[in-house]
Amino acid sequence: MEIRRKNITSISYIQVSDYSEFNNSFLPPVEFNNEVIEFLKMVPVDLLQLSDSLEFLELCNRTLNQNGIDFSFFYSHSFTSLIDLLETTPQLTLVFLDSKSEIHKNIFAKFKNSEKIYFHFRNLNDFNLSAKNIVLNYQDFVQLLVERQDSILKALGINNFIINPSVNIIYKNFNPFFYFIPTRNNYFLLNSIIGNFVVSSDESVQEINKKNEAETQKAGKVPNSFERQNSYLSQINNIDFFQMISLKKGLIKLVTNIEPKVSPLILILPFNNPDIKSLYKNNDVIDLIQTEQTENYISNVTTKKTITMAIAGSHIVKERITFLDNVSFLHSSFAFSPVLRLPIQGKSIYRELSFFRSLSFASLSNPLNRKKLRRSILQFGNKLSKKVLSPNLQDTIKERDGQIVAITDLPIEWLTINNIPLIFTHDVCRLPETSLHGLMSIHAINKTFRFSITTETITKTLVILGNNEDPFKFWHDRVYESSIKNGFAVRHCLSLNEVKHFVHLLKPDILIFDCHGGVDDESKTTFLKIGNEILDGKFVIENEIYAPIVFISACGTAPTYGTYNIIANAFFEAGSLSVTSTYIPIAINSGSFLYLRILEKLPFAIKQIIHKNWLEFICHIIRTSTLSETYLNIQKKYKISTDEFVKSNSKALMDSLVFSERRKLYSELDEHIQKLTSDKKLHYSETIPEFLLYSNLGRADLILFKDWETAYIEKNVY
Secondary structure, eight states: OEEOOOOTTBEEEEEEEOSOOOOOSSSOOGGGOSSHHHHHTTSOSBGGGGTOHHHHHHHHHHHTOOOOOEEEEEEGGGHHHHHHHHHHOOSEEEEEEETTOHHHHHHHHHHTTOSSEEEEEETGGGSOOOOTTBOOSHHHHHHHHHHTHHHHHHHHTOOSOOOOOOOOGGGTTSSOOOSSGGGHHHHHHHHHHHTOTTOOOSSOHHHHHHHHHHHHHHHHTSTTSOTTTTHHHHHHHHHHHHHHHHHHTTSSOOSSSSSOSSOOEEEEOOBOOGGGGGGOSOHHHHHHHTOEEOTTSOEEOOSOOOHHHHHHHHHHHHHHHHHHHHHHHHHHTTTTOOEEEOOOBOGGGHHHHHTTSGGGHHHHTSHHHHTTHHHHHHHHHHHHHHHHOOHHHHHHHHHOOSOEEEEOSSOGGGOEETTEEHHHHSOEEEEOSSSTHHHHHHHHHHHHEEOEEOTTTGGGEEEEEOOOSHHHHHHHHHHHHHHHHHOOEEEEOOSHHHHHHHHHHHOOSEEEEESEEEEETTTTEEEEEETTEEEOHHHHHHTTOOOSEEEEESTTSSOSSSOSBOHHHHHHHHTOSEEEEESSOOOHHHHHHHHHHHHHHHHHHHHHTOOSBHHHHHHHHHHTHHHHHHHHHHHHHSOOOHHHHHHHHHHHHHHHHSHHHHHHHHHHHHHHHHHHHTSOOOTTTTSOOGGGGEEEEEOGGGOEEHHHHHHHHHHHTO
16 A cells, blocks of 8 residues: 555645543444534645646546545644644645634644634634634635635745636536535535635525425425435436546547446445444433434434424434434545435335344354345345435436445445446445444545555465365365465465464455354354364454455355444554455355455456456456356256357356446346256255355445556546
8 A cells, every 4th residue: 555645736634622532333433523524525625626637537437546535533632743743744724723722722823823824613602812813714714715816835945836716617517516515525526526615605504404404304294205306317327427528528438338328326325224322221212313204315214203202313313313424425525426325224124124133143054045145135235225225316327337335334336226236236345334423434534545456466366275174174275376477475374363464464455364254243243263262353353453455255245134343444453545345144155256356356467457446347257256157067967059158158258347237147147048048947946045145345446457557548648
């Protein structure tokens, strides 16, 4: 990994807090219970946006600038580190402080005469002072940048540059303001794209709040419609417009025909985890904070509560949803991504979801039950899509050639559109909603570091074989054979000390675990079993067991029901960027075959410049795992012409690479295979769908293939 390079024109935003670290899994970090991120939504990420915002957007797209908002967080007990950072940061900086804190006042006093460090105080009324670098609000900040640009640019060492924010007349009415609050992320994102940083409203805050309330009351009259959600349609289309017009006009040139055409969609699906009951003894409180929303985002309260309790419950829910909206905006800034927040889900899907709970793992491993997996998953996916997605938005997502970054604890990969699971048609990565503080950590590490897949990555891959049982040993010889051929490392580890030793010694780029997984039902955590020892999150963090990319070939290490502290969270805290894990038990043969395909296909994918990013690659390998298994099964059972078999198999694999072909491929696979076998059996549909059991956690979309990156820059910069 390497530190992301910043432009001298980028703006650094730093929040300082006196709170101590707070790690409750279900509640939003108290440190962010303020308006700091709301402020960030209305200011530029770079001074270049204040000169020509559309040119800045094109520049980011052409140069693969994925830095996003440069937002950092410091606790005031890290005073010395913060002072060092402020003294050495060459960029313009805005620091968010609290006037009630003496430490914060000391920070301000040290830099109050700086030409490139500005301060915004919360509770400013309690702090009677004035200085040239105090910012009152976002409009004041933009105005100060315009008025003091000479001194600011001189301090930054920038010449021949003018700060003059303006909006092209063509886009004056391009971004309507909706009173449906969840759409605000896209409103502010579009403003940043078109350069509308001096936006001001004729309406007061009180008037806007009043209209927000009126809009909610209107929606309450049709609670089961998707009327409000359809507000997203024009916003998503307008954000995508700028990328599509760049492609059509040749301003942006693609490297391959299969890479995504538009930026990832940030999709939020809040879920009331049933395990939240462990935090509260009062059932009334639990009912309130587990309130679901209807299709039209109306809270569905089924029991009568006191007014006081109702207000308290709605306040807790509002804090959580506001935090999710805010953190999703930070994640959207990496690639100017539209944001779609779906209605809160909970009790109404517990029954369908409980089939996959950790306590049912033994039952799910039963061969008879595994044959029902596809049906059970599709039933859940169909119900979920009907509850959270309007028909119009289903059509938009179905046709939108872009990856998906989902913030949710639910298996979003199983959501279906026209009875086809999302993970088959789209590249999906997921950021676990629980624990909530982890969402900020994932943003922070991706904002600070970047990692690319190079020709050396395969030789810097480490496979840890953590089990000696016969079903595992059957595959070990094949793994060692592949390692000799492709150059990756394999270590047989039956103790935690061995894992620690080899991870620290080899410092892998990709770390693969092949072992048993398990769930501690008492602590609601998941773990890996190395020999007879338990590799849990505590050991991972304390001993820095990580790699930029982690792939876990083990059973049920990221269940979606029955746990709230999966081991992937520990890998992220230790420093990983992407962790592929499993929802429920996987078959040893299928799991081993899958990660061997990763190791066999990765060298070819690197050399041939096939995939843009790790998400595209890993989703293709997982998506085609069941497909490949089906073809292997019929090859063993039927006498099929080699030419016909290779032609059919190759076409299916090639079609799976192309977004526009995947829906048709999924629908017609059984028919294609029937032509080879000359029977009516549904070979693909009756194969256990192992591809649905994996979840790619973290921002795998930000991990680029280096050769693809080089080819892209050559096409679009030089």
